[in-house]
Amino acid sequence: MKKSMICELLGIEYPIFQGAMAWVAEATLASSVSEAGGLGIIASGHAPKEFVHKQIQKAKQLTNKPFGVNIMLMSPHVEDIVDLVCEEKIKVITTGAGSPAKYMQKFKEAGIIVIPVVASVALARRMEKDGADAVVVEGMEGGGHIGKSTTMTLVPQVVDAVTIPVIAAGGIGDGRGVAAAMLLGAEAVQLGTRFLISKECTAHENYKQAVLKAKDIDTDVTGLLTGHPVRGLRNKLTRTYLKAEREEGGKAEPNWDRLEDLGNGALKRAVVDGDTQNSSMMSGQIAGMFKQENQTCSDIIQELMTGWEDQLNQSTLKWMER
Amino acid sequence: MTTFEKIQSLIVDQLGKEEAEVQATTSFREDLEADSLDIFQIMNDIEDEFDVQLETDEGLSTVQDLVNYVEAQLNNK
Numbered sequence: 250m251k252k253s254m255i256c257e258l259l260g261i262e263y264p265i266f267q268g269a270m271a272w273v274a275e276a277t278l279a280s281s282v283s284e285a286g287g288l289g290i291i292a293s294g295h296a297p298k299e300f301v302h303k304q305i306q307k308a309k310q311l312t313n314k315p316f317g318v319n320i321m322l323m324s325p326h327v328e329d330i331v332d333l334v335c336e337e338k339i340k341v342i343t344t345g346a347g348s349p350a351k352y353m354q355k356f357k358e359a360g361i362i363v364i365p366v367v368a369s370v371a372l373a374r375r376m377e378k379d380g381a382d383a384v385v386v387e388g389m390e391g392g393g394h395i396g397k398s399t400t401m402t403l404v405p406q407v408v409d410a411v412t413i414p415v416i417a418a419g420g421i422g423d424g425r426g427v428a429a430a431m432l433l434g435a436e437a438v439q440l441g442t443r444f445l446i447s448k449e450c451t452a453h454e455n456y457k458q459a460v461l462k463a464k465d466i467d468t469d470v471t472g473l474l475t476g477h478p479v480r481g482l483r484n485k486l487t488r489t490y491l492k493a494e495r496e497e498g499g500k501a502e503p504n505w506d507r508l509e510d511l512g513n514g515a516l517k518r519a520v521v522d523g524d525t526q527n528s529s530m531m532s533g534q535i536a537g538m539f540k541q542e543n544q545t546c547s548d549i550i551q552e553l554m555t556g557w558e559d560q561l562n563q564s565t566l567k568w569m570e571r
Numbered sequence: 572m573t574t575f576e577k578i579q580s581l582i583v584d585q586l587g588k589e590e591a592e593v594q595a596t597t598s599f600r601e602d603l604e605a606d607s608l609d610i611f612q613i614m615n616d617i618e619d620e621f622d623v624q625l626e627t628d629e630g631l632s633t634v635q636d637l638v639n640y641v642e643a644q645l646n647n648k
Contacts, residue, residue, distance in 0.1 A: 348611070350626065351626075369611060371608070371611040371612040371614070371615040372608065372611045374615060375611060375615065396608060
């Protein structure tokens with residue numbers, strides 16, 4: 250199969266990115282995905298510089314292949330992380346939660362490939378204008394922090410609006426999803442939840458099992474009222490949170506701090522402690538498709554690539570035959 | 572049409588608000604409850620309408636801040 254432009258740009262074998270999941274996407278997972286020929290990405294989340302630095306060092310020991318770092322622009326440590334990726338000469342960064350425009354010159358001077366994650370055509374256009382090399386377009390089927398539009402609707406609209414490569418994310422779980430994303434005009438795909446349940450992922454086994462048990466309707470979106478929607482598996486915390494959202498939303502003077510208190514530390518409780526009830530088990534809607542545990546990142550990537558090729562050879566054309 | 576009126580019209584269109592709700596002192600986040608996707612859309616619309624460049628972190632919180640910023644850009648052209 251011919252390599253896509255994005256593979257050439259990044260020096261990777263397959264057009265498969267691993268989504269940056271805070272607490273989950275650390276050096277072990279990112280380096281495993283990169284070793285398997287995709288693009289592993291370390292999620293910096295809200296972590297301080299020292300933690301991210303250790304992860305980068307560890308990933309460099311585990312793989313000689315390119316890997317990325319995701320910078321959460323709302324992190325209190327964002328300035329430090331920007332300096333760190335420049336000092337460490339990270340080949341590629343993705344960014345989340347806004348626009349990285351103010352850091353763009355610094356990234357470019359350090360020779361870093363910049364790929365912002367966007368959830369609208371307007372933001373994609375701005376990013377292209379500000380010098381982004383590509384954009385990850387993430388639909389609301391995805392897990393974690395999401396936008397309003399679906400992958401199916403957003404990807405082709407962004408593809409039409411920009412000239413830089415588009416990486417599709419949100420709702421992609423197997424070769425059929427990869428084929429669909431490519432037909433919509435994407436040059437690569439990004440998957441989070443699928444890699445969360447991989448053998449190499451160090452997230453707590455309880456969290457992985459909850460994803461494996463999930464059905465198609467088992468995620469909830471919290472935070473819609475406060476403008477920061479998050480998708481995760483339904484549990485005691487999401488039910489409490491949604492109830493609190495309804496109650497506070499109906500008040501003349503809502504106490505949004507109540508929601509913040511509920512969310513504090515909730516992701517760590519899922520990933521590190523294995524608490525499946527009072528935690529935020531971020532997950533995409535595609536979780537319902539996953540039944541196979543302990544697959545290696547390499548097996549996952551090979552399966553995605555084979556599945557994609559099979560789809561292109563078979564089902565896309567079969568309805569057109571007369 | 573003044574700069575304010577043009578910007579007011581773009582905001583009204585994007586957010587589905589009444590003109591009376593979009594005044595000079597109106598705050599984007601607190602009064603209009605605009606999320607980040609809305610704000611990026613409005614910024615793009617303004618750039619297209621006025622042929623100016625808006626940076627993404629100019630600290631613009633009210634409609635008047637935005638009007639002042641766009642007028643300064645227009646005067647520098």
